[in-house]
Amino acid sequence: MGSINVRLFLICFVLCVCDLKSVKAQSWDEWFHQKKTQIKYLEQQIAALKAEEISLRQGYDMLKSEWNTIANFKGAEFNLHQDFYNSLSAVNPVIRNEVNLSAVQARLQSIVNQFNAVDHLAGLTETEQTYISRVRENLVEQCHLDLNDLQTVLTTGGLQMSDDERIKRINEISAAINDKYVFACSFTNRVRLLSAQRNRDKSNTQTLRRYYEIN
Numbered sequence: 630m631g632s633i634n635v636r637l638f639l640i641c642f643v644l645c646v647c648d649l650k651s652v653k654a655q656s657w658d659e660w661f662h663q664k665k666t667q668i669k670y671l672e673q674q675i676a677a678l679k680a681e682e683i684s685l686r687q688g689y690d691m692l693k694s695e696w697n698t699i700a701n702f703k704g705a706e707f708n709l710h711q712d713f714y715n716s717l718s719a720v721n722p723v724i725r726n727e728v729n730l731s732a733v734q735a736r737l738q739s740i741v742n743q744f745n746a747v748d749h750l751a752g753l754t755e756t757e758q759t760y761i762s763r764v765r766e767n768l769v770e771q772c773h774l775d776l777n778d779l780q781t782v783l784t785t786g787g788l789q790m791s792d793d794e795r796i797k798r799i800n801e802i803s804a805a806i807n808d809k810y811v812f813a814c815s816f817t818n819r820v821r822l823l824s825a826q827r828n829r830d831k832s833n834t835q836t837l838r839r840y841y842e843i844n
Contacts, residue, residue: 724792733803739813746817761820768812775806778802
């Protein structure tokens with residue numbers, strides 16, 4: 630919260646400098662009333678800043694607790710190999726048409742791309758960066774497991790299931806992949822927000838330091 634205190638000091642300092650130029654033309658009551666109004670406004674701004682930082686931190690902690698126990702990462706790209714497509718030729722067309730393989734692959738690759746985009750963002754601690762990498766690895770591993778399950782369901786002889794059972798399982802796997810995609814969007818967006826907030830605070834601190842060096 631130190632950056633918020635610095636921001637408060639800077640704003641108060643600027644306001645006081647401006648007021649000194651006009652205080653001679655004002656009565657004490659007028660000046661005092663203005664200061665009370667300004668302080669109230671500053672308190673509101675500080676409360677908003679604190680709420681924003683608390684919200685980001687709570688989001689980070691929540692996601693950390695939810696995804697802290699998933700397995701390890703074993704790959705970074707999702708390629709549906711030709712033998713997988715070939716295996717579909719022997720599957721009931723009704724079942725095969727239940728799956729949009731291009732959409733599945735696009736979702737899985739998007740998860741990887743989103744985590745690549747937040748890799749080593751400025752403003753994050755080493756511990757946070759390590760945690761983000763672990764979340765990515767665990768999530769991608771779970772996606773690989775979903776993809777393997779999908780291949781098993783769609784491969785003739787892989788499982789002793791009726792067509793209805795296969796369709797139900799396909800829908801469950803598709804929903805699981807979609808949930809992971811939504812999580813990846815939410816998690817990486819929170820990481821970007823946290824990084825942006827930290828960078829803004831750092832920039833404000835540097836601006837204040839330069840101001841004092843000049844003056």
